[in-house]
Amino acid sequence: QEAILDALDDAERVVVEQSLSFPEESAGRLMQREVVMAPEHWNVGQAIDYLRRQEDLPEQFYHMILIDPRLRPTGYVTLGKLLGTKRATPMLEIAEDSFRTIPVDQPEKDVAYAFNQYHLISAPVVDADDRLVGVITIDDAMIVLDEEYEEDMMRLAGVGEGSLSDSVLDTTRGRLPWLAVNLATAIIASLVISMFEATIAQFVALAVLMPIVASMGGNAGTQSLTVAVRAIATKDLTTSNVWRVIRREVLVGLLNGMIFALVLGFVGYFWFGSSIIGWVLALAMVLNMVVAGLAGTVIPVALEKIGIDPALASGAFVTTVTDVVGFFAFLGLAAWMLL
Structure with missing residues (x-):
């Protein structure tokens, strides 16, 4: 771990060390730090213009997260609805009803359950002060669900978490x-x-x-x-x-x-x-x-x-x-x- 941290530049090292400070198998370890967000008072046109100006957007994202001045998420908008709505429409008017936040210390199996139960595509992760610190997407949650299923099947057979290696x-x-x-x-x-x-x-x-x-x-x-x-x-x-x-x-x-x-x-x-x-x-x-x-x-x-x-x-x-x-x-x- 130290060898890898030493090989990173200062900015990346800070991000990785911050992630390692969260409990193992928690939302903080599972989340992505790259978040696409916008002030909650913006309209659709401002949000689209902002996205077009950015050169370092995440490779894959599903929502634009709305935040208040204290960096607390208040809702999110799907990209499909964002592109299909008139520019003058306030972002809060087209925010999704499925919006919910995930505490940074929540066990990852509970995160996967929330995604499965509430049919989430992505969800913002918040710290103890409800401030946005990251986002978890459905593909990460599904990996956890698969691992939990495999673990349960192994345990039912009485072989624990063993592997071929x-x-x-x-x-x-x-x-x-x-x-x-x-x-x-x-x-x-x-x-x-x-x-x-x-x-x-x-x-x-x-x-x-x-x-x-x-x-x-x-x-x-x-x-x-x-x-x-x-x-x-x-x-x-x-x-x-x-x-x-x-x-x-x-x-x-x-x-x-x-x-x-x-x-x-x-x-x-x-x-x-x-x-x-x-x-x-x-x-x-x-x-x-x-x-x-x-x-x-x-x-x-x-x-x-x-x-x-x-x-x-x-x-x-x-x-x-x-x-x-x-x-x-x-x-x-x-x-x-x-x-």
Whole structure:
């Protein structure tokens, strides 16, 4: 960093050092310092003449930002509207309704959310005194959105933020903790199975069929989990609609469970010649699919409420719940109905 700063001329060095003074992954690091602005009392003709006189305009910009005498942004005008309006029209009359400012210390993921939520093309960045210090454009915000999406997908898979260039030791260190968590959850599921050793010993068919229930529950839970984590990341899932989403996922689990219960009931009957095994398989499937829909939504919401990244931690908990409930429901019903 020092080597690069030393290579810059004084003016550029000041600008870069100023940017480095802002928190990492904040609007101050993301923004562009080159801003096209005009006094708010100008009319369209003055603004156009000003732009034509400038020789060092940014290579790409979308708005002309209006400022008051204290350098505080009060609105902005799109270039299309600027060129299509009569010269005598005051700039404030054609300012966009979508105008909003971004604090210089705002996390960049919140900046990207604002661009996505409010359909912004560019937005001025202000300091603690609301003075204009830079501008963020949609292409910068979209890069952040892509990075956040990729990061969430990596975390859902339990591999953190690793890349292909990481060493073997770094990659192992990053994946080991979550593999250890998965081992612990697998042991818990095995303890549930061990409770029904006698039942399994008498009916070998149970050992053949019980992974089906757990596997289907795990897949259904992952589906609900992915939808919930994405909705949390985009702030579409809020306290006002969380119960509606939970109810929807539970009902989806119930309907899917009933459909596959019908299929597996016939499989159990025709494969092993026992209608009771078919009923056990069907009931366990319905129960586990409902629990999967519930767990896949509630667990990430709960983790987010207590300050834990739901993309990173939800998968292990949801898998544990669906495995434990799946094995317990299937083997418990089998013990009750067959014995």
